[in-house]
Amino acid sequence: MQQARVDQFLDHIKANIPLVNHMGLNSITFNGNSVAFHISLTPNLNDKGTGFGGSISAFCTLAGWALTTLALIDKDLERSAVVKTGNIEFFAPITEDFIVNCYSSEATGIEQLIEQVKSKGRGRLPIIAEIIQNEKIAVRYEGIYVAFEG
Known part of the structure; x- marks a missing residue:
């Protein structure tokens, strides 16, 4: 997927989720198998800095x-997607601008998602974000995310 399309997706997020x-x-980068969010720390500071x-x-x-x-858009399979489950662990404080790297926790997770959506109209994707x-x-x-027609 071309970066221009990913940039349009970021514009869509900012237009439809005002808090963002x-x-x-x-910025967001996407390579077909993972996504990276590039984030400034300053607007996300707590009382401890x-x-x-x-x-x-x-x-x-x-x-x-x-x-x-984005994995679905990349294959011309636009669907609704939602989080089903999520669990987070904090091991160390975030002290500088940061990147959230997100990928499937299964080696063929994205391929399985695509096949499920093609055959059943819905699918699931287990992910890890670090x-x-x-x-x-x-x-x-x-987390686990689900995609469906809707």
């Missing part, structure tokens, strides 16, 4: 939705 306009989401857990959780949840949606700082995982989110 205030959260420092600068580190990343606010609510913002971090929101970005991880949104990244999973974006991966599911934030790495100082060469260590600072945050890890695991």
Whole structure:
């Protein structure tokens, strides 16, 4: 998928989820198998001067939705997508601008999603979203997303 289409998707997010306009989401990249959100820390600070857990959780949840949606768009299979389950663990504080990297937790997860949608009209995608700082995982989110006609 061309970056221009991904940039249009970011514009769509900002137009339809107004809160995102205030959260420092600068850009999105998508390579067919993963999505990366590039985020400024400053609008996401807590009272301790580190990343606010609510913002971090929101970005991880949104990244999973974006991966599911972009993977379908990439194959001309636009569907509605929603989060079904999500669990987040915080291992270290976020102390600088950060990237949320999101990918399927199964090696063939995206391919399975595409096949399920083609054959049944709906499908599921298990994902992992991570934030790495100082060469260590600072945050890890695991979720399941579902896509359906609607």
